[in-house]
Amino acid sequence: GENVEQHPSTLSVQEGDSAVIKxxxxxxxxxxxxxxxxxxxxxxxxxxxxxSNVGEKKDQRIAVTLNKTAKHFSLHITETQPEDSAVxxxxxxxxxxxxxxxxxxxxxxxxxxx
Amino acid sequence: xxxxxxxxxxxxxxMGQEVTLRCKPISGHDYLFWYRQTMMRGLELLxxxxxxxxxxxxxxxxxxxxxxMPNASFSTLKIQPSEPRDSAVxxxxxxxxxxGNTIYFGEGSWLxxx
Numbered sequence: 001g002e003n004v005e006q007h008p009s010t011l012s013v014q015e016g017d018s019a020v021i022k023x024x025x026x027x028x029x030x031x032x033x034x035x036x037x038x039x040x041x042x043x044x045x046x047x048x049x050x051x052s053n054v055g056e057k058k059d060q061r062i063a064v065t066l067n068k069t070a071k072h073f074s075l076h077i078t079e080t081q082p083e084d085s086a087v088x089x090x091x092x093x094x095x096x097x098x099x100x101x102x103x104x105x106x107x108x109x110x111x112x113x114x
Numbered sequence: 115x116x117x118x119x120x121x122x123x124x125x126x127x128x129m130g131q132e133v134t135l136r137c138k139p140i141s142g143h144d145y146l147f148w149y150r151q152t153m154m155r156g157l158e159l160l161x162x163x164x165x166x167x168x169x170x171x172x173x174x175x176x177x178x179x180x181x182x183m184p185n186a187s188f189s190t191l192k193i194q195p196s197e198p199r200d201s202a203v204x205x206x207x208x209x210x211x212x213x214g215n216t217i218y219f220g221e222g223s224w225l226x227x228x
Binding site: 034036041042043044045046049089101102104105106107 | 118156157159170205207216217218219220221222
């Protein structure tokens with residue numbers, strides 16, 4: 001089955017710097033790659049997603065890139081702010097997400113120091 | 115919309131007791147998921163329903179776990195008897211096929227079994 005590896009497990013940056021989180025997946029049939037942000041005591045919230053027919057997607061300060069050949073995708077956060085501090089999860093799916101077969105990475109705890 | 119609603123938010127119970135977690139999905143959503151989150155294993159899919167019918171329960175750890183969805187607006191996850199290793203955060207989530215495959219999570223039920 002699908003396996004998603006996420007790195008690093010913790011990341012500390014200074015406010016204003018950029019943060020990059022990387023994930024690799026094992027199943028070449030995966031075609032949907034969402035990123036979730038989880039704040040303390042809350043459920044994960046979708047922040048951006050990308051499908052296999054697109055190489056890059058951007059939404060204000062966040063962007064995601066996908067390399068299907070290498071089977072890896074990355075989350076980029078620019079101009080980080082203290083409120084970006086949270087745990088970020090990547091995930092991969094073969095069924096577009098609705099089929100429930102989202103496989104999550106283990107998460108990255110991002111700390112943004114003011 | 116009120117989002118996915120879970121209850122209880124926190125529960126502490128003694129080993130051997132029955133635990134029932136409840137979920138109200140977002141109105142109009144036709145998929146409902148139960149996830150479990152632990153430090154060791156991360157986010158794991160336990161079971162998911164489509165139109166109230168269980169589709170994949172391969173993630174349910176043991177026969178002690180059961181889930182039902184009697185109607186489109188309510189689901190339960192039951193653990194009987196509970197064990198300390200069941201201590202985790204249990205998330206309910208929902209989505210609908212026409213909604214871009216976004217899965218929306220509830221705030222979670224924090225279960226501690228002592």
